[in-house]
Amino acid sequence: MNEFHYNAQCDPPLPVMDKAAIRETLAGYAYASDVIERERMTLLQHMTPEEARRIWQDLVASWEASSQPTEGLDRLGLWRVETLVAVRRAFEKSAHARGLA
Secondary structure: OOOOOOOOOOOOEEEEEEEHHHHHHHHHHHHHHHHEEEEEEEEHOOOOOHHHHHHHHHHHHHHHHOOOOHHHHHHHHHHHHHHHHHHHHHHHHHHHHHOOO
């Protein structure tokens, strides 16, 4: 059986996390996820077969490019940026909807 021990002598010391802030952050991520999912469903409802095929072809091209080490990493970096922008937009919409921005 594995035992886990907390090392209180961490260097640098681990920060103490505020439980309320963690709950609020997780709730914000859940809300952002819901917003993104609703937007995705709306997009899919109005997508034409041609648009769907173009997206599929782009995904296939990205997969094939990933066989080249540097191109795959570039695509992964671009995907990461696109994801961060989508999450940022969801948070902004959430803040506006709640009157916080």
